[in-house]
Amino acid sequence: MIRSFKGITALVTGASSGIGKAMARILASEGANLVLAARNLPRLEQEAADLKGRYSVNVQVFAGDLSQPEIPRKLFEFTRERGLDIDLLVNNAGIGHCGLFEATGSQDIRAMLNLNIEALTVLTHLFLPGMLARKKGGVLNVASTAAFQPIPYLSIYAASKAFVVHFSEALWSECKGRGVRVFCLCPGNTLTRFHQTAGIARSRMFFSASAGDVARFALRKFLRSGSPTAIYGFWNKVMYYAARLSPRRLTVFMTNLMYCSWGRKKG
Numbered sequence: 001m002i003r004s005f006k007g008i009t010a011l012v013t014g015a016s017s018g019i020g021k022a023m024a025r026i027l028a029s030e031g032a033n034l035v036l037a038a039r040n041l042p043r044l045e046q047e048a049a050d051l052k053g054r055y056s057v058n059v060q061v062f063a064g065d066l067s068q069p070e071i072p073r074k075l076f077e078f079t080r081e082r083g084l085d086i087d088l089l090v091n092n093a094g095i096g097h098c099g100l101f102e103a104t105g106s107q108d109i110r111a112m113l114n115l116n117i118e119a120l121t122v123l124t125h126l127f128l129p130g131m132l133a134r135k136k137g138g139v140l141n142v143a144s145t146a147a148f149q150p151i152p153y154l155s156i157y158a159a160s161k162a163f164v165v166h167f168s169e170a171l172w173s174e175c176k177g178r179g180v181r182v183f184c185l186c187p188g189n190t191l192t193r194f195h196q197t198a199g200i201a202r203s204r205m206f207f208s209a210s211a212g213d214v215a216r217f218a219l220r221k222f223l224r225s226g227s228p229t230a231i232y233g234f235w236n237k238v239m240y241y242a243a244r245l246s247p248r249r250l251t252v253f254m255t256n257l258m259y260c261s262w263g264r265k266k267g
């Protein structure tokens with residue numbers, strides 16, 4: 001079981017920006033060695049140099065598009081070739097796309113499904129057996145509060161995050177008592193590049209948190225709470241319970257109201 005991050009080796013996907021970058025910084029500051037993965041090599045190299053200089057930890061970078069089917073295995077082989085046993089897998093890389101479903105390009109649909117669902121599942125499938133054999137490890141999956149209700153105009157994104165929550169919670173149960181902690185983080189709106197990439201207006205961003213606060217919360221909960229899932233922030237928890245207690249039609253009506261003007265404009 002991982003009781004502290006000191007001396008462990010953690011792999012963080014989506015480490016070039018936002019929540020993943022913030023988690024990598026905290027992990028390095030607590031003595032974890034890192035593998036940073038994302039597409040943008042210069043950003044990863046700059047971050048790696050900074051973390052090595054500041055915290056004297058070992059940091060390797062892997063640049064690749066995880067939405068391409070062969071890349072998760074290449075990342076696994078990258079760690080094996082370097083003799084790295086990954087103790088903590090942080091499946092953080094994820095993207096969204098806002099707009100009408102029928103107007104969403106097939107490339108965007110494939111990228112979302114491949115990155116948010118397939119890469120996360122395949123990476124977990126590749127790294128988990130080693131952790132179970134060593135009886136030491138953790139998988140931290142980043143979902144979203146979008147997972148808790150259908151969201152018109154973000155239909156695929158919200159559904160993909162529902163997969164992440166269900167998958168993580170099932171795996172949490174399978175791995176309990178075997179030295180491996182599976183944990184799912186559900187952030188709400190967080191100030192990162194996510195909304196710009198997804199084409200969501202800043203005006204849709206209510207109750208926004210900083211990436212640093214969300215990352216600190218996630219890593220603390222990973223170590224100290226036994227729960228499979230944690231929602232960041234008081235208002236996000238209120239929204240979660242409101243959605244659970246309301247009739248489904250009302251919930252979808254409300255999420256439609258939140259996103260329809262923007263989603264329709266985008267076509």
Ligand SMILES: NC(=O)c1ccc[n+]([C@@H]2O[C@H](COP(=O)([O-])OP(=O)(O)OC[C@H]3O[C@@H](n4cnc5c(N)ncnc54)[C@H](OP(=O)(O)O)[C@@H]3O)[C@@H](O)[C@H]2O)c1
Pocket residue numbers: 013014015016017018019020037038039040041043064065066067068092093094095096115142143144145186187188189190191192193194195197211
């Ligand atoms: N921000 C929010 O409001 C919010 C709320 C709930 C959940 N989340 C979740 O939090 C996670 C992190 O997002 P963020 O908010 O930190 O957004 P972000 O700043 O846009 O970071 C996304 C990260 O994923 C990487 N990435 C994107 N596409 C990739 C691909 N095809 N292959 C490999 N890496 C890829 C990006 O790096 P490159 O561009 O260099 O590849 C970047 O490092 C996501 O799973 C997101 O769904 C975010």
